[in-house]
Amino acid sequence: MHLFTLFLIDAWFAWIPAVGFAMVFNVPRNMLIYCALGGSFAHSLRFLLMTMGIPIEGATFIASGAMGFLGVYWSRKHLVPRPVFTVAAVIPMIPGSLAFSTILGLMELNSSGYSVKLMAIITENGLSTLFTLSALSFGLALPSILIYRGRPIV
Numbered sequence: 001m002h003l004f005t006l007f008l009i010d011a012w013f014a015w016i017p018a019v020g021f022a023m024v025f026n027v028p029r030n031m032l033i034y035c036a037l038g039g040s041f042a043h044s045l046r047f048l049l050m051t052m053g054i055p056i057e058g059a060t061f062i063a064s065g066a067m068g069f070l071g072v073y074w075s076r077k078h079l080v081p082r083p084v085f086t087v088a089a090v091i092p093m094i095p096g097s098l099a100f101s102t103i104l105g106l107m108e109l110n111s112s113g114y115s116v117k118l119m120a121i122i123t124e125n126g127l128s129t130l131f132t133l134s135a136l137s138f139g140l141a142l143p144s145i146l147i148y149r150g151r152p153i154v
Contacts, residue, residue, distance in 0.1 A: 003051060007044055014043035014092045022088035031084055034074055038089030042067040046093055056095070057131040064090050064139025072143050086140050095132040102126040 018039025019032050027035060042063045049059035071086035105122035112118075 006051075007048060010047045011040040011044040015040045017092045018088045021091040022084075025088070027084055027088065028080075031078070031080060034078075034085050035088040038067055038070060038074075038085050039092050041070065042089050043092045056128065057135050060093055060095075060132050061135035061139045063093065064136045065142050068140045068143035071140075072147055082144070090136050090140060093132075093136060095129050098125050098129040098132065102129055 015036035019036050022032055022035040045066055046056075046059045046063035049062055050056060054062070067089050068082075068086055071082045071089070074080070074085050075082040102122055102125040105118060105125065109118055109122065
């Protein structure tokens with residue numbers, strides 16, 4: 001029951017940045033509900049995968065890929081470009097705390113000097129941030145590559 005409660009809380013708070021980002025980029029009002037559902041779905045799926053032991057990078061790739069496929073479905077159903085749904089929905093999965101920890105570590109390195117422990121923290125957080133952002137990008141691109149593979153560009 002405790003995991004289910006955490007899952008619902010995660011889903012509830014994930015829609016807020018997704019809708020906020022969509023509103024900044026003038027997504028049509030009737031499509032905001034899909035951005036909210038997508039943000040909640042993707043972030044909650046990542047949370048569920050991480051509780052099952054999958055690292056954040058892999059969980060982010062799977063969740064953004066699933067959101068990409070859902071975005072393709074919604075875009076065909078509503079005749080709206082796919083990024084309207086998908087980009088706003090994956091915004092809650094950006095690893096802000098990892099990136100912030102990396103920057104704080106770099107600032108500490110600059111002010112107090114080199115230490116092996118500090119450099120290990122910076123490297124671990126920086127690489128995790130880089131790989132998580134890469135997983136977001138590749139996960140969103142994967143459905144388009146697989147589904148629209150045979151279509152000509154022009």
